[in-house]
């Protein structure tokens with residue numbers, strides 16, 4: 142199909158314009174952009190879309206989300222990561238979800254994403270008790286059906302649980318250690334066989350769908366796993382997506398387990414590279430940041446989740462100044478409660494302003510828009526395909542109506558996008574040249590029916606999960622002690638920012 146968008150306001154995020162808005166035409170032929178800029182005569186048979194009083198931007202990229210958590214939207218509050226995980230990723234008592242429920246769960250995330258202008262997401266799936274083929278099939282099916290671009294992971298943990306969090310053996314009573322010691326972890330071969338099979342099954346199904354390699358975290362995987370999956374990621378031209386230094390407990394884990402920061406540990410293993418995307422990167426040292434920049438690694442910054450779990454504030458300005466590619470993510474739908482990237486952009490724009498009175502260092506709307514588009518594309522190794530509006534790239538675009546309250550009166554378009562728009566002006570969304578949202582409505586799925594079906598099934602799940610919560614509540618008092626132990630340590634300059642370079646020496 143050929144689509145001609147005429148006389149639109151465009152923020153292209155390309156090399157020539159950056160985020161500077163300009164007026165022009167866009168021609169979409171099939172899945173790709175065929176022309177951007179000068180006015181065109183609408184080709185015969187093409188659909189013409191009047192772009193006057195419309196803004197077109199590259200589709201937003203959600204560089205870090207966990208659809209597993211969509212079942213817990215709005216369920217928890219006021220818990221730090223290590224405590225919250227007891228309920229959202231329970232250690233004991235979970236049973237595999239019915240694939241239809243997994244399909245609906247992923248669908249809810251995709252529906253919210255597309256309607257909020259997100260055309261590409263990174264869904265790092267931790268499926269409990271284990272990720273089976275049925276489960277990952279259901280996720281791919283949902284993203285296939287709705288028309289979003291998705292990078293779907295097989296998330297992997299293969300160190301025994303007690304070795305993933307410092308002081309667990311000291312604080313946990315023996316019966317609870319025995320309980321968690323029963324958690325099965327895959328071998329490297331198990332994981333690679335599974336990953337290979339998923340790639341074969343889904344990767345060629347559509348060029349929108351890709352498998353993503355996601356070792357959970359340096360302290361949650363063996364050295365052998367961390368290295369083997371990095372090789373595999375290179376082989377399948379995927380990104381190496383890993384959680385690094387989200388919490389202070391994890392900063393302490395680096396010192397306790399490896400005598401180094403976790404970033405230095407990854408670098409020593411040779412897996413901190415230009416395909417590595419580090420989710421969070423809050424408790425990084427200046428030396429870590431310099432190293433990440435030198436290796437060409439990316440960071441997926443999740444400012445809403447980091448506040449919700451009290452994890453801390455990533456050093457946004459330091460990362461950018463060092464040359465680290467920064468992308469934005471919502472993180473899971475329980476540690477954030479939504480997957481709306483326009484919210485994430487606004488919060489990213491605001492949060493860092495309270496970290497320093499030096500206002501020249503505060504994020505600009507332009508930097509936020511770049512991070513949410515090109516930064517995200519680069520973080521999943523798709524910088525040559527998406528992230529900007531350029532001839533030859535995939536036609537992943539969002540068209541906003543500028544005649545709404547959010548854009549009226551209209552001043553600086555970039556500021557409106559970051560600080561005024563909440564998704565209610567999203568009129569059309571294109572993925573691979575296909576219109577997947579039209580007049581604000583999803584075109585490929587029946588939103589009402591899917592929402593209804595999930596609501597109908599939720600009560601039974603919720604009842605079961607209450608029992609799981611009770612089983613896992615037994616761990617809470619001990620994790621509270623570990624949290625306190627790690628957070629009480631004097632390894633920081635101030636409570637919520639990165640520790641000084643020298644903390645390892647003190």
Ligand SMILES: [Zn+2]
Pocket residue numbers: 205207265384420472473
């Ligand atoms: Zn995460």
